[in-house]
Amino acid sequence: MSLKRSADRKVTNLPSPNGKTAKIANSFGLPAGRGYSCPGATETCQRVCYAGKLENLYKGLREVLTANLAELVALDRAGMARLLGDMIADFRADCERAEARGARVPRDFRIHWDGDFFSWEYAQAWADVVRDNADVRFWVYTRSFDPRSLDVLPALADLTNLSVYLSVDPDNLEAAAAARKRHPWVRWAYLAETFADGRADLDGLPGKRYPCPENGRRIPLISAKGSACIRCGICPSGRGDVVFSVAKR
Ligand code: SF4
Numbered sequence: 001m002s003l004k005r006s007a008d009r010k011v012t013n014l015p016s017p018n019g020k021t022a023k024i025a026n027s028f029g030l031p032a033g034r035g036y037s038c039p040g041a042t043e044t045c046q047r048v049c050y051a052g053k054l055e056n057l058y059k060g061l062r063e064v065l066t067a068n069l070a071e072l073v074a075l076d077r078a079g080m081a082r083l084l085g086d087m088i089a090d091f092r093a094d095c096e097r098a099e100a101r102g103a104r105v106p107r108d109f110r111i112h113w114d115g116d117f118f119s120w121e122y123a124q125a126w127a128d129v130v131r132d133n134a135d136v137r138f139w140v141y142t143r144s145f146d147p148r149s150l151d152v153l154p155a156l157a158d159l160t161n162l163s164v165y166l167s168v169d170p171d172n173l174e175a176a177a178a179a180r181k182r183h184p185w186v187r188w189a190y191l192a193e194t195f196a197d198g199r200a201d202l203d204g205l206p207g208k209r210y211p212c213p214e215n216g217r218r219i220p221l222i223s224a225k226g227s228a229c230i231r232c233g234i235c236p237s238g239r240g241d242v243v244f245s246v247a248k249r
Pocket residue numbers: 210211212213214215228229230232233234235236242
């Protein structure tokens with residue numbers, strides 16, 4: 001039994017020398033949608049879900065994600081942590097091999113390029129893995145923060161090598177505000193129709209927020225200089241809230 005990582009060009013910690021593909025797979029995915037791993041999916045995210053669209057385009061990708069979920073749901077917290085931990089050990093080994101060849105490889109890992117925390121035990125298992133891998137910097141976006149369905153934030157608190165972003169849009173704004181009152185350490189990744197809408201919706205809220213430079217087409221998805229997220233660094237470091245625009249302007 002093993003889980004499969006995904007090589008996501010936007011987040012990879014090592015691009016190919018020609019800057020076109022991901023050399024190291026540093027993300028993990030599950031199938032998206034309320035019927036699969038996203039109990040907190042909103043109308044807005046179901047309408048625009050980029051990862052879900054990729055699943056429909058590529059059958060092989062869908063099979064990998066579905067197999068990941070099938071392996072996990074059959075296990076308890078310790079079993080899930082074991083499988084996830086093995087996957088992170090493989091990621092570390094890839095980094096070490098590249099470093100031995102002279103590459104600079106930040107140990108950044110994105111939990112869930114697709115999908116979300118589907119249960120409390122699964123979130124606890126990830127917390128165990130994050131704690132056990134202090135040399136890796138993890139980041140994650142989640143809609144599982146509403147106690148009426150599933151709130152995993154208490155399981156993810158106090159982990160210094162994990163940045164947690166609430167995926168917020170106009171449909172779950174109130175629940176996100178309540179979640180941030182309970183957990184002031186979380187960041188927001190806010191999805192609006194345009195960056196101007198995002199600024200207006202969040203006007204008056206405290207803290208620093210940034211428009212995503214990749215989503216706004218100010219930096220490329222990937223280049224020989226690095227992937228967008230590793231170059232930008234806002235989300236991996238949890239530096240501040242970010243705003244995404246459906247219209248990309
Ligand atoms: S703000 Fe930066 S780190 Fe976050 S998604 Fe956009 S490019 Fe990636």
